[in-house]
Amino acid sequence: MSASNPATGRTTDKVFLEILNNRLNGITSEMGHIIHKASFTPFIKEAWDFGEALVNLKGEIFSYPRDIGVAFMATALMDELVEHFMKDCEPGDVLVCNDPNTSGGLCTHLPDIHLLKPYFWKGELLCFSWTFIHSSDVGGLVPGSIAPSAYDIFQEGFRIPPMKLYRRGELNRDLVDLFLANCRIPFYNWGDLKALLASMDVAEKRLDQTIEKYGVERVRDGMEDLLVWGEQRAKQIIGKIPDGAYEFQDYIELDITGEPPARIKLRLEIAGEDMHLDFSGTDPQVRAALNLPTDGKNHHFINAGVFNFFHSVDKSSPLNRGMLRPVRVTIPRGTIINPEKYAAVGVRFATAVRVMDIIIGALSLAVDSGTGTGSSGEARGILPAAGSGLLGVSLLSYIDARTGATKVNVLQPMWGGSGARPTKDAIDGADFAAGFLRNIPTETSEAEMPILIHKYQLSAEPPAPGKYRGGLGIDFSFQVFAPNAIVTARGMERFQFRPWGRKGGSHGSLAQTILNPGTPAERSIGKITSALHPEPGDVVEIITPSGGGYGNAIERDPKKVLKDVSDGLISVETALRDYGVVISAGPAIDIAATAAARKARPAGPAAEFSYGPERDAYEAAFTPEIQDALASALLAFPASQRQFYKSRVWQVVTDNGRAKSPRIKASEVAAALEQCRKDVTQVVI
Numbered sequence: 248m249s250a251s252n253p254a255t256g257r258t259t260d261k262v263f264l265e266i267l268n269n270r271l272n273g274i275t276s277e278m279g280h281i282i283h284k285a286s287f288t289p290f291i292k293e294a295w296d297f298g299e300a301l302v303n304l305k306g307e308i309f310s311y312p313r314d315i316g317v318a319f320m321a322t323a324l325m326d327e328l329v330e331h332f333m334k335d336c337e338p339g340d341v342l343v344c345n346d347p348n349t350s351g352g353l354c355t356h357l358p359d360i361h362l363l364k365p366y367f368w369k370g371e372l373l374c375f376s377w378t379f380i381h382s383s384d385v386g387g388l389v390p391g392s393i394a395p396s397a398y399d400i401f402q403e404g405f406r407i408p409p410m411k412l413y414r415r416g417e418l419n420r421d422l423v424d425l426f427l428a429n430c431r432i433p434f435y436n437w438g439d440l441k442a443l444l445a446s447m448d449v450a451e452k453r454l455d456q457t458i459e460k461y462g463v464e465r466v467r468d469g470m471e472d473l474l475v476w477g478e479q480r481a482k483q484i485i486g487k488i489p490d491g492a493y494e495f496q497d498y499i500e501l502d503i504t505g506e507p508p509a510r511i512k513l514r515l516e517i518a519g520e521d522m523h524l525d526f527s528g529t530d531p532q533v534r535a536a537l538n539l540p541t542d543g544k545n546h547h548f549i550n551a552g553v554f555n556f557f558h559s560v561d562k563s564s565p566l567n568r569g570m571l572r573p574v575r576v577t578i579p580r581g582t583i584i585n586p587e588k589y590a591a592v593g594v595r596f597a598t599a600v601r602v603m604d605i606i607i608g609a610l611s612l613a614v615d616s617g618t619g620t621g622s623s624g625e626a627r628g629i630l631p632a633a634g635s636g637l638l639g640v641s642l643l644s645y646i647d648a649r650t651g652a653t654k655v656n657v658l659q660p661m662w663g664g665s666g667a668r669p670t671k672d673a674i675d676g677a678d679f680a681a682g683f684l685r686n687i688p689t690e691t692s693e694a695e696m697p698i699l700i701h702k703y704q705l706s707a708e709p710p711a712p713g714k715y716r717g718g719l720g721i722d723f724s725f726q727v728f729a730p731n732a733i734v735t736a737r738g739m740e741r742f743q744f745r746p747w748g749r750k751g752g753s754h755g756s757l758a759q760t761i762l763n764p765g766t767p768a769e770r771s772i773g774k775i776t777s778a779l780h781p782e783p784g785d786v787v788e789i790i791t792p793s794g795g796g797y798g799n800a801i802e803r804d805p806k807k808v809l810k811d812v813s814d815g816l817i818s819v820e821t822a823l824r825d826y827g828v829v830i831s832a833g834p835a836i837d838i839a840a841t842a843a844a845r846k847a848r849p850a851g852p853a854a855e856f857s858y859g860p861e862r863d864a865y866e867a868a869f870t871p872e873i874q875d876a877l878a879s880a881l882l883a884f885p886a887s888q889r890q891f892y893k894s895r896v897w898q899v900v901t902d903n904g905r906a907k908s909p910r911i912k913a914s915e916v917a918a919a920l921e922q923c924r925k926d927v928t929q930v931v932i
Contacts, residue, residue, distance in 0.1 A: 271309070275299050275311055282297050285446075289692070297317065298317050300312075302376070303470050303474070306330070307568040309569075313566060322551070322568050324544060324546070328353055341444065345360045348400070348408075357406060358393065360440065362412065364377075376447045379443075383436075391642040393640075393735065394593065395535060395777070397536040432655050473565050474569030481569070481570040482520035486519060486520045490517050492515065493612040495515070497510075497601055498511070498744055500742060500744065502742060504533070509537070511601055512874075512878075515606070525577040526585075531889030534890060536592060536737075539586075541584055542585070545576045549576055552607050553571070556607075587886045594738055604634070608856070631669070632749035635794055637662070637663060637738055638661070642655060642735045657687060661791050663706075663718070664719045664793040665678045667794065673715070675718045697727070697728045697732075700723075706791065711793050712800035713753060713799070720792050720793045726785070727786075740758070745792065746795045748797065749856060751800075752800070754796075755794050756793045758791055759789070760774065762786070766786075799853050801845055803828075805841055823844065827844040828841050828844070829841045867907060869897060873911075895923040899923070
């Protein structure tokens with residue numbers, strides 16, 4: 248068995264390639280476990296928000312672990328960082344960077360600190376080892392460095408452009424001192440960085456052993472051949488998807504700025520073994536921290552949904568950047584997923600999660616169109632309904648009374664439920680976009696912080712109905728005891744628009760944040776836009792959304808409905824209302840009454856997607872056609888002004904959100920935009 252590399256004409260023994268792939272995966276896995284065991288902050292040692300890989304001289308990851316670290320970083324592209332490093336690269340050097348504006352899109356916000364170390368064999372530069380951590384604080388406007396309401400990157404913390412942390416084995420102490428002086432947790436940050444450095448030292452030793460065993464030429468050739476292998480597998484998967492163009496869109500909520508949501512639009516094009524992700528028509532960058540800095544590239548936060556799909560279809564394929572070689576992207580500059588420099592980007596992962604949702608939606612249209620029908624005549628599918636659509640990371644900061652030092656710790660990375668699958672129910676309390684990110688044990692949180700966790704459980708909100716039900720969200724409630732404490736939360740989405748259901752399945756629920764629940768002082772506070780200042784004794788409750796359902800609920804197996812009732816997930820009344828299942832005392836299924844109830848309301852044709860009443864109402868007044876016309880007309884304006892004028896036109900079209908249908912036609916949008924510009928110009932003059 249062999250694999251052919253068309254670029255070189257070389258034929259590589261496939262058995263050796265499998266052996267090499269497993270060996271390199273073992274190296275990167277060992278790197279990850281060192282980071283896990285040696286790190287200092289709970290977000291690293293408990294939640295596992297870190298990554299590690301081996302990278303070729305073009306900046307492509309050719310080996311990534313399967314068992315540890317953040318999975319979606321496996322396709323990260325480091326071309327510009329590698330190019331910068333290779334101008335002056337020597338043994339013992341280590342490059343450090345956290346700056347989105349000078350890393351070619353690798354760094355996506357300032358808390359992500361990346362290290363790159365060259366690997367030399369007998370004087371020849373063969374590859375690099377790479378690691379990153381998400382630091383719990385790098386300075387900036389709020390503890391934790393991420394405030395959704397920040398409007399430029401200068402508010403978000405300490406920026407490190409690509410520079411040497413080590414030069415020929417000597418630590419750049421001035422740089423370290425400057426960085427640590429500008430963050431709230433210097434001791435912990437330096438501890439985490441030392442864990443990364445230790446893992447890279449071990450990678451160097453393991454690569455030495457690998458080359459000594461197999462020879463430098465076989466290993467050097469194998470690095471490229473692994474990427475070719477990944478590319479070939481991706482092409483085979485794409486080739487089975489019917490050719491065509493498939494469109495989908497969804498929104499990032501901008502209630503934190505009082506503006507209409509930002510639309511992300513995708514046209515997915517399949518042609519043979521090639522895939523094109525065209526995001527033309529996506530809304531402008533925003534004056535909030537939700538911008539995703541991709542530099543217009545085939546970025547790991549853009550292609551994560553595709554990469555996850557590839558590995559769901561073929562779990563045996565290698566984890567490397569080669570799988571994205573057949574995928575091309577178009578992302579207009581100045582949009583929320585390709586902003587100009589200096590835009591705020593702290594909450595960029597909320598936008599990345601939405602991009603994953605959108606890709607899943609478009610791929611489901613593409614894949615389902617070629618899967619035919621089952622024996623019952625229903626369409627077969629592969630991809631799920633929408634999951635919760637958020638990663639709501641909450642943090643607590645307080646002043647240690649004993650030392651006077653500021654402490655910052657992550658309370659919990661909050662996911663909701665996943666979307667239901669075409670053949671089975673969803674997963675409760677976990678979403679497919681999580682990428683190995685784990686929860687933080689209650690015992691760790693209470694040991695590290697002056698809090699008492701009241702609840703960390705599945706939400707009591709009923710799951711989204713469907714032939715296969717949506718996954719339950721999470722209910723997290725904690726009480727704060729420290730004076731002058733600060734709670735921050737980022738990535739809290741789906742407060743306005745619900746996760747969508749698929750093929751007749753219902754939409755999921757909305758997120759909630761409640762202060763002092765169950766008391767006379769209870770109030771809903773929505774998203775925490777900057778910082779919440781609880782009084783000692785206050786309780787904060789965060790409830791994340793459920794995922795969407797899949798298939799018509801009338802077709803759900805009555806035994807599963809009975810189990811949901813028995814488990815307390817739904818009521819007897821809900822069983823009848825949503826599923827047409829009559830539950831009698833016992834509880835037990837009343838078979839005759841259920842048959843009659845279901846006969847009275849046959850399933851009928853299934854809606855492709857169920858978005859929920861909030862989005863339906865929004866798009867009734869601000870239609871996709873009007874949004875298309877506005878996105879096109881806004882291209883004539885500077886990127887920094889587009890969101891401003893989009894909001895002005897939205898006010899005209901929807902009467903400040905009150906209209907139930909558009910007040911102008913799509914053909915009149917350009918004129919309305921020009922009038923808004925004139926109105927502003929007259930005020931300025």
